[in-house]
Amino acid sequence: xxxxxxxxxxxxxxxxxxxxxxxxxxxxxxxxxxxxxxxxxxxxxxxxxxxxxxxxxxxxxxxxxxxxxxxxxxxxxxxxxxxxxxxxxxxxxxxxxxxxxxxxxxxxxxxxxxxxxxxxxxxxxxxxxxxxxxxxxxxxxxxxxxxxxxxxxxxxxxxxxxxxxxxxxxxxxxxxxxxxxxxxxxxxxxxxxxxxxxxxxxxxxxxxxxxxxxxxxxxxxxxxxxxxxxxxxxxxxxxxxxxxxxxxxxxxxxxxxxxxxxxxxxxxxxxxxxxxxxxxxxxxxxxxxxxxxxxxxxxxxxxxxxxxxxxxxxxxxxxxxxxxx
Amino acid sequence: xxxxxxxxxxxxxxxxxxxxxxxxxxxxxxxxxxxxxxxxxxxxxxxxxxxxxxxxxxxxxxxxxxxxxxxxxxxxxxxxxxxxxxxxxxxxxxxxxxxxxxxxxxxxxxxxxxxxxxxxxxxxxxxxxxxxxxxxxxxxxxxxxxxxxxxxxxxxxxxxxxxxxxxxxxxxxxxxxxxxxxxxxxxxxxxxxxxxxxxxxxxxxxxxxxxxxxxxxxxxxxxxxxxxxxxxxxxxxxxxxxxxxxxxx
Numbered sequence: 402x403x404x405x406x407x408x409x410x411x412x413x414x415x416x417x418x419x420x421x422x423x424x425x426x427x428x429x430x431x432x433x434x435x436x437x438x439x440x441x442x443x444x445x446x447x448x449x450x451x452x453x454x455x456x457x458x459x460x461x462x463x464x465x466x467x468x469x470x471x472x473x474x475x476x477x478x479x480x481x482x483x484x485x486x487x488x489x490x491x492x493x494x495x496x497x498x499x500x501x502x503x504x505x506x507x508x509x510x511x512x513x514x515x516x517x518x519x520x521x522x523x524x525x526x527x528x529x530x531x532x533x534x535x536x537x538x539x540x541x542x543x544x545x546x547x548x549x550x551x552x553x554x555x556x557x558x559x560x561x562x563x564x565x566x567x568x569x570x571x572x573x574x575x576x577x578x579x580x581x582x583x584x585x586x587x588x589x590x591x592x593x594x595x596x597x598x599x600x601x602x603x604x605x606x607x608x609x610x611x612x613x614x615x616x617x618x619x620x621x622x623x624x625x626x627x628x629x630x631x632x633x634x635x636x637x638x639x640x641x642x643x644x645x646x647x648x649x650x651x652x653x654x655x656x657x658x659x660x661x662x663x664x665x666x667x668x669x670x671x672x673x674x675x676x677x678x679x680x681x682x683x684x685x686x687x688x689x690x691x692x693x694x695x696x697x698x699x700x701x702x703x704x705x706x707x708x709x710x711x712x713x714x715x716x717x718x719x720x721x722x723x724x725x726x
Numbered sequence: 727x728x729x730x731x732x733x734x735x736x737x738x739x740x741x742x743x744x745x746x747x748x749x750x751x752x753x754x755x756x757x758x759x760x761x762x763x764x765x766x767x768x769x770x771x772x773x774x775x776x777x778x779x780x781x782x783x784x785x786x787x788x789x790x791x792x793x794x795x796x797x798x799x800x801x802x803x804x805x806x807x808x809x810x811x812x813x814x815x816x817x818x819x820x821x822x823x824x825x826x827x828x829x830x831x832x833x834x835x836x837x838x839x840x841x842x843x844x845x846x847x848x849x850x851x852x853x854x855x856x857x858x859x860x861x862x863x864x865x866x867x868x869x870x871x872x873x874x875x876x877x878x879x880x881x882x883x884x885x886x887x888x889x890x891x892x893x894x895x896x897x898x899x900x901x902x903x904x905x906x907x908x909x910x911x912x913x914x915x916x917x918x919x920x921x922x923x924x925x926x927x928x929x930x931x932x933x934x935x936x937x938x939x940x941x942x943x944x945x946x947x948x949x950x951x952x953x954x955x956x957x958x959x960x961x962x963x964x965x966x967x968x969x970x971x972x973x974x975x
Contacts, residue, residue, distance in 0.1 A: 588830050588838040588846070595827050598816040605776070607802035607831040607889055616837070 419571055423564045431563065435570050435635050437676040442574050443628040444653035444660075444668030445581055449621040451654070452662035453585060454614065455597035459515040460522025461653055464495040464622040466645035468629030470529065471495075473542040473639035484550045484560055488573070488630045495626020499619040507614040519650070526645045541640020544633065560634075570631055577627055582665055584620065593617050655693060659700050661707025670708060728787075729754040729893050729923050730775065735784035737767075737774050744770045746947040748784070752893070757924045759938035761931075763968050767947040768927045769811055772897055776808045777801045788893070802831070807891030811898045811927070813882045817871030821862050821881055824870050826853045828888035860884045860914060876907035880914060887918050894919055896926045900933055912937060935959075943968060 423431055447461045468491035475487050502521060509517055529536045536542065547560040550569055560566050584590055592613050595603045600610055633639040643649065652675070653668065660671030675693065682692050704711040730752040737745040744767045752758050760768050773779040775786055777798045786794045793801060798808075815824050826843075829852050830836070843849070857863045860880050865873055870881055883899050899915060900908045912933055915924075928934045934941060934955070941958040943950040945967045951958060958964055 583842070584839060586842045586844065587840070588835050588843045588849075590839075591823065591827065591830070591843055592836070594819070595816055598818055599814060601778075601798075602810075602814050602816065602885070603827070604798040605802055605808050606828050606885070607799050608836060609799050612837075 423567055428563050431567055432635065433676060433680060435567060436632075437672055438571060438574050439628050439632045439635060440652065440656065440676070441669040441672040442577050442581075443625055443632075444656040444672050445578060445665065446621045446625040446628065447653040448657045448662055448665070448668045449581065449585075449593075449617060449624075451657055452664075452667070453590070453593045453597065454617050456510050457515040457654075458518045458621075459654075460518035460520070460650050461621075461625055462645050462647075462649035463518075463522035463525045464498060464625035465629035465632070465649060466522075466525065466529065466641075467495040467498050468492055468626030469633035469639045469644040470536065470542075471626070472630040472633045473544060474535070476544055476548070477542055482548060484548045484569075487548070488627060488634070491630025491633075492623045492627035495629065496619050496623035498626075499622030503615040503618050506618055507611045522645070522650055523647075526641055526647075529645055530641045537640070539641060541638055541643075544637045544639070547634055547637075566634070570635065573631060574628070577624055578669075581620075581624060585665055589613075589616070655697050657707075659697065659707060661709035661711075663706050664709045667707050667709045674708075727754050727790075728752060729789060730925070731787040732771075732775065733785045733787070735771070735774060735786065736782050737770055737779060738782050744947050745774065745781075748944075748947070748949055750942065750949065751952075752923060752925055753940075754923055755921065756939045757919070757926065757937055759934045759941045760925060760927045760944060761929070761934060761941060761968065762944035762950075766944045768944055769897055771944065772808065772895055772925075772927065776806060776895060802889060802891070805892035806895065807886040807889055807893070808895040809883050809886040809897055809899060811901055813878050815870040815878065815881055815885065818869055820867045820869055821873065821877075822853055822857060822866045824881055824885060825856050825888055826850075828885045829853045829856070832889045856884060856888055859918070876903055876910065879903060879907070879911060883911070883915065884918070891922075893923045893925070896924065898927050898929060900928065900930055908933065 422434065426434070443461075443465055446464075447458060450456050450458045450461075471491040471494040472487050475482055475490060506514065506517060530538055532538075547566070550556075550558040550560055550565075552558070558565050558569070560569060585593075592603070592608055595606075595608070596610055596613050603613075604610055629644055632644065636643070653672075656671030656675055657668040658671070659674055660669065661667030678692065678696070679689055682689050686692075700707065706714070728751050730750070732748055732750045735745055735748040735750075736743070748771060750771070760771070762768055770779065774781050777793070777796050777800065781794060784794070785792055788801065788804065788806060793804075816827065819827075826849060829849055833849065833852075835846075835849070854863065854866070857866055862873075862877060862881060862884075865877060870878060873881065879899065879901075883896060886896070887894060896915065900911050903911060908930060915926075915937065924937075926934075926937060928937075938955060940953065941955055942952040943958065943961075943964050950967060951961050951964050953961070
């Protein structure tokens with residue numbers, strides 16, 4: 402009961418902080434914070450595959466990028482398209498990509514899954530790079546302005562205002578994260594974990610493994626697309642480097658591993674740490690990769706369950722000592 | 727009536743014949759023990775029947791329908807259950823969560839994404855009831871991988887039973903157990919499979935003779951003999967092939 406109350410108070414504080422954040426920090430930090438929030442969603446969708454289903458997606462950027470490019474193309478070519486449908490179509494396009502790839506991807510696991518996802522994402526990366534007439538190649542597509550957010554035909558909120566967009570993005574991503582968290586708590590969520598731990602037993606319990614794998618892949622892809630769509634709107638530029646390249650594939654992996662793949666909130670913690678680190682390190686050197694890489698190696702060596710796993714181990718040990726003495 | 731029947735079943739691993747013209751019949755409601763020396767093909771026969779391997783030749787009939795080409799999950803859905811010789815649970819999940827997976831399957835809850843699993847009281851109650859029946863309610867929240875060997879085996883067997891199958895195939899349920907654990911396990915199996923059809927692979931002859939109504943002997947991939955326990959015990963061929971080695975008194 403007491404812990405429940407504490408949890409609610411904690412969430413209340415988080416919401417108040419999020420509400421007043423635009424008053425507390427300047428636009429640069431607000432944008433950095435949104436980057437962290439959007440990448441958190443992206444890393445969580447990767448973790449649905451990595452932590453919950455036990456397969457390593459090395460090409461998750463294909464979903465993120467598909468979402469972002471869909472938004473950019475829609476805004477560029479369709480005049481007056483409303484904001485929300487644009488973002489949702491971004492997610493839908495990424496989900497469609499997952500649907501198309503799922504017959505192949507559900508048949509493999511382990512290294513084959515990692516290589517296959519890498520191959521597809523590189524294929525899409527190169528296609529986006531070379532298909533200049535549509536994608537703008539390396540230059541990408543700039544988003545001159547965002548359509549206003551219309552709610553029930555009553556309000557119209559200008560999304561080119563950074564602070565308005567901040568509120569919109571925070572609420573949207575929070576909603577996505579809540580849906581995904583809920584998803585992991587449903588019976589279907591427990592089946593995904595079952596497939597990870599013992600696929601043969603799941604088969605013998607009467608569950609169709611391919612269906613479970615495919616649906617989880619589609620959910621993960623769709624939400625990664627939504628993250629990409631929001632990211633494109635935040636950056637107002639969608640180009641191959643930034644939403645489709647190998648770095649974009651690798652970032653959420655580092656976030657998930659550093660935070661902890663065994664927990665829903667691990668990737669969010671990892672995303673936070675990497676974003677803060679990037680902001681600090683860039684003041685001293687532009688070799689961010691070196692610092693990130695070192696931390697990644699250290700975490701993999703000394704805390705294979707990530708920082709949340711490390712925290713839980715320490716907590717368990719501490720409590721045990723207390724019991725003994 | 728035969729609930730399970732195989733006709734001319736062959737299986738080979740890259741040229742090595744493991745099953746050779748196996749014609750097995752399991753009658754509804756009986757408890758059949760499948761015995762035979764190591765490497766006789768008992769587990770392979772289980773794998774072929776339950777759809778894990780596909781027969782290179784021959785047919786499997788379950789409840790009068792041909793099921794030769796079906797997969798394990800399809801067979802489970804029409805009422806076949808199977809336990810493994812090497813304990814195969816969800817090691818990181820708790821005993822409760824392990825059984826709950828099976829209970830979900832039994833209730834045909836597969837793609838439910840609109841309700842929280844913890845809030846589904848019917849599932850929780852049903853799972854707790856099973857845990858109580860197998861005396862694992864004290865270990866409810868312990869990860870399966872950390873249970874004692876005997877308890878872990880009990881969990882293994884109960885997961886096969888929790889989907890409420892009509893035909894239960896147990897692959898060496900007492901493998902590696904101590905005397906006491908074996909005794910407890912046999913009682914458990916007897917209690918849980920009351921009135922059901924059971925096929926059991928077993929090496930422990932005490933278990934076989936106390937549990938089975940009928941015994942079938944598999945030897946080098948072929949059925950050697952089949953009959954009531956008393957008859958098999960006296961069968962000279964079986965003695966030569968198998969029982970003699972064990973010096974069963």
